[in-house]
Amino acid sequence: MESSMSHHHPPPPDPSPYTLPPTKLAGEDILLCVDVGPESASEMKVAASGGGGGGGGGVPYPRLEGIKQAILLFVNAKLSINPDHRFAYAALANTAGWIKKEFSSDVDAALAMARTLRIDPTSDRADVTQLFKSAAIEAKKSRSQGRILRVILFYCRSAMPPEFERLPKLQKLFTLDVIYLHDKPVPDKNCPQKVYDTLVDALEYFSEYEGYIYESGQGLTRILFRYMCVLLSHAQQRCTQDDNDIPKSLTSKKLQSTDIVLVEEAVPMSS
Numbered sequence: 001m002e003s004s005m006s007h008h009h010p011p012p013p014d015p016s017p018y019t020l021p022p023t024k025l026a027g028e029d030i031l032l033c034v035d036v037g038p039e040s041a042s043e044m045k046v047a048a049s050g051g052g053g054g055g056g057g058g059v060p061y062p063r064l065e066g067i068k069q070a071i072l073l074f075v076n077a078k079l080s081i082n083p084d085h086r087f088a089y090a091a092l093a094n095t096a097g098w099i100k101k102e103f104s105s106d107v108d109a110a111l112a113m114a115r116t117l118r119i120d121p122t123s124d125r126a127d128v129t130q131l132f133k134s135a136a137i138e139a140k141k142s143r144s145q146g147r148i149l150r151v152i153l154f155y156c157r158s159a160m161p162p163e164f165e166r167l168p169k170l171q172k173l174f175t176l177d178v179i180y181l182h183d184k185p186v187p188d189k190n191c192p193q194k195v196y197d198t199l200v201d202a203l204e205y206f207s208e209y210e211g212y213i214y215e216s217g218q219g220l221t222r223i224l225f226r227y228m229c230v231l232l233s234h235a236q237q238r239c240t241q242d243d244n245d246i247p248k249s250l251t252s253k254k255l256q257s258t259d260i261v262l263v264e265e266a267v268p269m270s271s
Contacts, residue, residue, distance in 0.1 A: 025236050027082070029103045029142045029149045032071055032113075033090040033131055035156045037123040040064040042156070042183065044219045063181055066221045067154050068114040070228045075110045077232055088138070089113040092153070093120040096131035103138075127163040128153070132170050132206055139173040148208070149174040150235050153199075158183040158190035161198035166205060175235040176207040179227055180215040192217060209235040212244070 034040075043060040078085050086103035087110065090096050099113050131151070139149035151174055155162065178199050182192040196215055203211045214227040230244070238244075 025234055027084040027086070027147045028078075028234065029086045029088070029138065029147050030078070031088050031090060031103075031135055031138065031149065031151045032074075032154075033092055033096055033128075033151065034064070034067055034071075034117060034154045035092045035126070036064065036117060036120050037093060037126060037157055037160075038119065038121050039156045039158060039183070040067075040119050041121075042219070044181075044221050044224070046221050061221060062119075063156055064117060064119055066224055067181075068117060069221070070224050072110055072114060073225060074228045074231065075107060077229070079105060079107065081232065086147075090131060090134070091117060092126060092128065092131065092155075093123040094125050095127045095129075096134070098134070103142075125163065126155075126157060126160055128202070129163065129165045129167075132164060132202075133167075136170040136173045148235060150177065151175070152177045152179070152231060154178075155180045155195070155199060156182070157195060158192045159195075161191070161195045162202065164202055171206060172208045174206070175209040176203045176211040177231050178203060178211070178213040179224065179231075180213065181219075181224065182215065182217050184217045210238040210240055212238070212241050 040063050042063050044063050044066045046059045046061045075087055078087075083105055086105050088101055088103045089099040089109070091099055099116055100109055131153070135149060135151045142149045153176065155178060180192075180196055180199055182195065183190055185192055192215075196213075200213055203213055212231060212233075214230070216223045216227075
């Protein structure tokens with residue numbers, strides 16, 4: 001007679017806890033390229049003391065000087081995070097040219113760059129093809145050393161989209177970030193939206209990791225500095241820009257008339 005004993009199976013072992021294996025981020029070689037065309041002389045505003053950060057009563061400050069200060073802030077902060085990062089510098093007039101080609105962690109090189117940069121009032125075009133060609137060459141050198149290359153382009157022209165060649169051999173070798181400072185749109189005079197779209201196109205075509213692009217037509221140095229703080233993020237640690245909700249505004253949001261209507265509509269009417 002067969003046994004009617006039930007079979008008891010031992011409980012399954014507890015699943016092992018999830019662990020994220022440690023990985024080492026590659027050191028960044030960062031090429032900062034500054035537009036020195038005529039619009040780099042346009043004024044930005046530094047908030048006056050007690051002005052609350054508004055742009056109305058600010059102290060005039062040329063864009064190029066604001067960019068220099070933003071670069072010095074960026075380099076010092078980046079090296080405070082990791083002294084292994086390295087920097088090189090270039091300028092964009094009609095085309096891009098080196099200011100300092102050798103990548104280094106020397107802060108004095110950033111100061112020398114700031115003293116060297118001058119506005120070129122004769123620049124009447126902006127071809128960034130050579131910038132991307134040089135970046136691709138340097139990126140291969142960086143990769144051979146276990147590093148990655150990032151380009152940060154500061155662009156200041158409101159009526160002149162940058163020119164570049166679509167060269168497949170240059171694709172996805174480096175990460176591209178862009179900060180675009182422009183004038184307010186004026187019909188038949190400038191086209192900052194067209195310029196911005198061209199810059200986005202270049203970023204999407206060339207960038208290896210998630211590249212960020214920020215623009216401002218307000219002319220406030222604090223906005224430029226805020227964007228530079230976001231660009232401190234390592235290229236290998238980024239979320240998509242659409243998911244990036246920083247920096248958050250510190251000013252309280254004013255209640256709009258549409259908000260009032262929605263609140264009133266949400267309150268049930270008493271019978």
